[in-house]
Amino acid sequence: MNATPHLDSDEILERVFPADDRLALVPGHLASCVECQERVATLREAWLLDKGAVSGAVDDLPASFWEAQAASTMAAVRAGAASAEVRVFPSRVRGILRHPALAFSSLAAALLLVGGLSIVGTRGAAPSAALPLVVSVERTPALASDASDDELLVSVDRVLEDSSLGGLVVEETL
Amino acid sequence: MSVPALAPVLAFPERNGAPFHERHLGFVTEDDRARKRERETEILARVVAGDVDAFEYFVVTYQKRITRFVYTLLRDPADADGVAQDVFVKAFRALPDFKGQSAFETWLTRIAINAVRDHIRRRRPVVSFSELRADADEDGPDLPAAFDPADGTSPERDLLSRDIRRRIAEALVTLSPRQRAVFVMKHYEEKSIAEIGEATGLDEGTIKSHLFRAARKLRERLEDLR
Numbered sequence: 001m002n003a004t005p006h007l008d009s010d011e012i013l014e015r016v017f018p019a020d021d022r023l024a025l026v027p028g029h030l031a032s033c034v035e036c037q038e039r040v041a042t043l044r045e046a047w048l049l050d051k052g053a054v055s056g057a058v059d060d061l062p063a064s065f066w067e068a069q070a071a072s073t074m075a076a077v078r079a080g081a082a083s084a085e086v087r088v089f090p091s092r093v094r095g096i097l098r099h100p101a102l103a104f105s106s107l108a109a110a111l112l113l114v115g116g117l118s119i120v121g122t123r124g125a126a127p128s129a130a131l132p133l134v135v136s137v138e139r140t141p142a143l144a145s146d147a148s149d150d151e152l153l154v155s156v157d158r159v160l161e162d163s164s165l166g167g168l169v170v171e172e173t174l
Numbered sequence: 175m176s177v178p179a180l181a182p183v184l185a186f187p188e189r190n191g192a193p194f195h196e197r198h199l200g201f202v203t204e205d206d207r208a209r210k211r212e213r214e215t216e217i218l219a220r221v222v223a224g225d226v227d228a229f230e231y232f233v234v235t236y237q238k239r240i241t242r243f244v245y246t247l248l249r250d251p252a253d254a255d256g257v258a259q260d261v262f263v264k265a266f267r268a269l270p271d272f273k274g275q276s277a278f279e280t281w282l283t284r285i286a287i288n289a290v291r292d293h294i295r296r297r298r299p300v301v302s303f304s305e306l307r308a309d310a311d312e313d314g315p316d317l318p319a320a321f322d323p324a325d326g327t328s329p330e331r332d333l334l335s336r337d338i339r340r341r342i343a344e345a346l347v348t349l350s351p352r353q354r355a356v357f358v359m360k361h362y363e364e365k366s367i368a369e370i371g372e373a374t375g376l377d378e379g380t381i382k383s384h385l386f387r388a389a390r391k392l393r394e395r396l397e398d399l400r
Contacts, residue, residue, distance in 0.1 A: 009393045017357075017392065019385035021366050043396070046338030051362050053339070057251070058242040069241070070233045073259045077233075077266045081226045 004029040007036045015040045016047055207277075214278050222269055229269075233262050236279060240286050246358045247290045247351075249343060257293050261286045276372055283359075283373040291351035341395040349388055356381055357388040 007015075007027060015030075030036050220228040240261050245254035265285050272281055346354055356374065359365040360381075365373070370381050 009397060010389075013389045013393055013396075017361055017385070017389050019382050019389060042334055043338060046335045047342060047361070049335060050339045050342050054246045054249070054362065055242060058238065058245050058254075066234075066237060069237055069255060069259060070230065073233050073237070073262045074227075074230050076259060076263045077229055078226055080263055080267060 004033075006033065007039070012036070012039050012043060016044045211277060215274060218269065218272065218274075218278070221266075226266075229262075229266055232265070232278065232282070236282055237262070239279070240282060243283065243286055243358070243363065244290055246362050247346075247354055248293070249347070253293065253297075257289050258286075260293075261289045264289060280369075280373050284375070287352070287355045287374060290355065294351050338396065342392065345388075345391045345395040348391055352376075353384045353388050356384040360385055 007030060011027060015026075030040065214232075217228050217231050237258065241254055241258040244257045244261070245251065248254050248257065261282065265282055268285065272278070346357065349357065352374070356370055356376070359370045359373065360367075367378055367381050370376070371378060374381070376384070
């Protein structure tokens with residue numbers, strides 16, 4: 001009678017799927033326990049069947065399959081080689097073009113940004129008309145800094161005086 | 175007058191002109207490897223120089239091995255065919271980056287692992303692999319007759335064997351693509367830890383850790399088989 005405990009699941013797996021190139025030592029229990037031997041044998045058999053099945057499923061494919069696969073692969077390779085010679089877009093641009101939604105949203109965002117900047121630009125252009133009065137004065141760095149601060153404040157005041165934007169701010173505040 | 179039937183033989187002498195021991199006894203000597211590598215370096219130079227057709231040598235030589243590897247990882251014949259083709263197209267594109275530090279086959283395996291990983295990430299399955307396997311088992315084996323476990327042993331053992339195979343396949347698809355690749359290379363392709371390291375760029379400790387985790391997933395799936 002075998003007095004040592006049965007192999008646990010890890011030990012059974014280690015018999016069939018060792019995590020090392022070297023063969024693991026065979027536990028003494030396995031030599032005399034028919035039940036554990038059967039568990040190891042069943043797992044090994046199932047794995048070998050699986051291994052044979054996946055390998056056989058590919059190896060049994062007819063020669064015509066491999067010829068067709070090679071022809072199709074070479075056609076793709078040749079097409080790739082031809083397109084590489086007449087490449088129009090750099091790879092990053094081609095990446096964007098593969099995603100039309102991304103391209104359109106990027107375009108829309110860019111247009112909005114340009115539109116917004118041009119609106120701010122035209123509103124901010126009015127105070128700059130008064131600048132020549134100050135430009136003729138010889139400026140020290142400190143004066144120049146003060147003058148640009150003044151210009152900024154004037155621009156901000158004018159923007160805030162704008163009725164639509166002012167109304168919006170008030171409404172949101174309320 | 176051309177002789178089309180002879181053309182493949184002339185173009186790919188390795189396929190038909192391999193030494194007897196390699197063709198019939200299934201082993202390859204160091205000299206064979208060195209000769210093959212030398213020849214491949216020569217063909218690679220031709221491809222890089224613009225001879226696209228010369229690349230067919232690599233497709234014909236490695237298509238079966240790469241398709242088998244990809245199929246073992248994905249377990250889907252149609253996907254395996256598509257991804258295997260993609261591997262060669264990617265290899266062709268990346269050829270200028272191939273430094274020849276490893277064998278072409280090793281480099282190709284690395285591309286295959288990445289291609290499978292990308293494929294798994296892109297794929298959004300509506301039906302899970304386990305469901306497909308269950309259906310396949312109900313309809314009968316989709317395996318070559320030579321590997322049908324119904325031959326020979328007792329019906330109970332056949333059933334158990336089939337169940338274990340299904341669970342192994344299920345456990346495999348729950349692994350991360352890298353773990354799966356390491357497990358398949360070790361246990362299905364019988365590669366050494368060093369060879370797996372060369373193909374994956376992983377160190378020995380990481381490979382063993384992947385193998386351990388893969389075995390743990392298997393244990394979870396096989397726990398109740400007592």
